[in-house]
Amino acid sequence: MITITPSDLERFLHEDDGKPVVMLNLLRFRPDGGRERYFEYIALARPVLARHGGEILYAGDGKTALCAESGQAWDCVALVRYPSRRAFTDMIADPEYHRADPVRLAALSEAVLQPTHPLG
Template structure:
């Protein structure tokens, strides 16, 4: 299972850009022992890379018993991370320093979903 975006994924992500901020939905399933590696990655992300690229963690937490889900759709953890733009997120993942720590994320995860979301327009 893929856990990291590839070049073609990032090109499509940028081509579909509606503009404005983006909140990335992260659904995470850890390998055995992966939580500790992911914690190292998350600390580096919050201390260095989110401030550098204007990102912020809106929510991060452990998964719990799903109320509505098929078998295999439960996740170990969920995070919502907001960036000022898709371009800033892309710049972050291309950053040489980020590339040095992202291996911790890769090694920590058995499966992941990383999905861009767009805020719904305000209701009248």
């Protein structure tokens, strides 16, 4: 699934403790130019991300999985830090982000967005 639903956001915000969150992004591109479209999405979304205090900590191409079940290899992995879960939801509600999101949807065939917090 690549579309974030209102119930997804409600569940996500229910766990908001106001602390920063690092979102693990596991991305599978559409075979018909999805990778290129995703770079277009990043160019459109990066200013919105920055305006809401987010930053890309890491992004890299997925290579052959060392240890994974069939179908668990990903084309790209990214770690994106947000000041809080609320900052993430404010970003995706931003009208400028609404112009970028259709490009993201056209680029991806599958995605996982996993919020993480430091251990301890």
